[in-house]
Amino acid sequence: MKENSNTEKQFPYLVYIQFDESKKPYSFGSFEKYHVNDYVIVETVRGQEIGKVCVPTLEYDEKKVKGECKPILRKATQEDLEQKERNIEKAKKAMIVCQDCIHNLDLDMHLINCEYTLDCTKVIFTYISDERVDFRQLLKDLAHQLHCRIELRQVGPRNKAKMVGGIGNCGMECCCSRFLSDFDTVSINMAKNQLLALNISKLSGQCGKLMCCLRYENDEYTELRKGLPKINSQVVYEGNKYRISSMNVLQKQAKLENKEEVKFVSFFELWPELETKGCEQCMHSENKQKPQKRNKNEKGQPEEKIKNEKTNRSGRHEKQRNDKREKPRRDKTKKF
Numbered sequence: 542m543k544e545n546s547n548t549e550k551q552f553p554y555l556v557y558i559q560f561d562e563s564k565k566p567y568s569f570g571s572f573e574k575y576h577v578n579d580y581v582i583v584e585t586v587r588g589q590e591i592g593k594v595c596v597p598t599l600e601y602d603e604k605k606v607k608g609e610c611k612p613i614l615r616k617a618t619q620e621d622l623e624q625k626e627r628n629i630e631k632a633k634k635a636m637i638v639c640q641d642c643i644h645n646l647d648l649d650m651h652l653i654n655c656e657y658t659l660d661c662t663k664v665i666f667t668y669i670s671d672e673r674v675d676f677r678q679l680l681k682d683l684a685h686q687l688h689c690r691i692e693l694r695q696v697g698p699r700n701k702a703k704m705v706g707g708i709g710n711c712g713m714e715c716c717c718s719r720f721l722s723d724f725d726t727v728s729i730n731m732a733k734n735q736l737l738a739l740n741i742s743k744l745s746g747q748c749g750k751l752m753c754c755l756r757y758e759n760d761e762y763t764e765l766r767k768g769l770p771k772i773n774s775q776v777v778y779e780g781n782k783y784r785i786s787s788m789n790v791l792q793k794q795a796k797l798e799n800k801e802e803v804k805f806v807s808f809f810e811l812w813p814e815l816e817t818k819g820c821e822q823c824m825h826s827e828n829k830q831k832p833q834k835r836n837k838n839e840k841g842q843p844e845e846k847i848k849n850e851k852t853n854r855s856g857r858h859e860k861q862r863n864d865k866r867e868k869p870r871r872d873k874t875k876k877f
Contacts, residue, residue: 555599558592565722566595570610574598580617588658591625628657642682650674663690669701699724702748716753727751731759765790
C-alpha cells in the first residue's frame with residue numbers, strides 16, 4: 542500500500558479521460574501535459590484502450606482521486622488510430638460469429654455490442670438476458686474460432702439504452718446516452734409526488750424502466766407541496782363542503798368537487814396564509830441571489846464603516862469642545 546501511495550505522489554499532473562462507450566470521465570496520472578481532444582493510450586482493467594482527454598490537465602490532487610491512480614502510457618499515434626479502426630471492422634465479424642454460436646446452442650441471450658482491446662489480445666461481448674445463462678460451451682466455441690481471450694459482460698436494460706441510444710418522448714436524445722454517467726434510482730413515488738397519471742407506458746423510457754427525468758423535478762415539487770392537503774381531502778369554501786379532486790402545483794390551482802358543482806380555485810383563495818409564506822420565500826431567495834454590494838476604499842474597508850468612524854470621531858471632538866465651553870472661566874482679576 543505504501544508503494545502505491547508513493548507512486549501516485551510522483552505524478553505531477555492529473556488527466557481526465559473519456560472512452561467511446563461511456564460519457565463518464567476517469568482520472569489518470571501523467572508526467573506530461575495534454576490538451577483537450579488529445580487521444581492517449583491507457584491501461585485499464587479490460588486491457589490497453591484509447592481514450593480522449595476531456596478536461597485540461599490539472600495538478601495532481603489526492604482528494605480528487607478515488608482508489609488507485611493508473612498512469613497514461615503514451616500519446617496515441619496515427620498508427621494507433623488506424624489500428625482502432627481495424628479493430629472496429631474486426632469486431633463486426635466477431636459479432637456475427639458469436640451470434641451464430643448463440644443460435645446453434647439455443648441460448649436465451651441478446652447480443653448488443655462487441656469490442657476488441659487495442660492490442661487485440663481480448664474481445665469483449667456485451668449482452669442482455671433476463672435469466673442466468675450457462676455459456677461455458679459458448680466460451681469454448683468462441684476461443685476456438687477467434688483465438689484470443691473472451692469476456693462476456695452482462696448489462697441491464699438501462700445500460701442497453703445508453704449504448705444503443707435513441708430519441709425520448711421530449712424529442713431530444715436520451716439523457717442516458719447524452720450526458721448521464723451514473724444511474725440514480727427512480728421510484729413510482731416520484732410520479733405520485735408530481736401528481737402524474739400512473740400510466741406505466743407513458744412514464745417509461747426506451748429501457749422499459751421509469752424515465753430518469755422524473756427525478757430532475759422531484760425536489761422542486763416536494764418544496765411546492767409543503768403545507769398543502771392531500772388529494773381527496775375535504776375543505777370548506779364559501780360555506781360549502783368540497784372534495785379536492787386534483788391540484789396543479791405549478792399554476793397554484795385546485796379542483797374542487799361536490800354533488801352539485803365543480804370549481805377551479807387558486808391556492809391563495811383557499812389558503813391565504815400561503816400567499817404571505819410565498820412572499821417571504823421570494824424575498825428570502827432574492828436576498829440570496831442579489832447580495833448587497835458595499836463600496837470599498839483603497840484599504841479595502843467599507844465606506845459605511847468609515848463614515849461611522851468619522852461621525853464618532855467628530856462627535857467625540859464636539860463633546861470635548863462642549864466640555865471645554867462648560868468649564869467655568871477663571872477670574873483673571875488680581876487680588877491684593
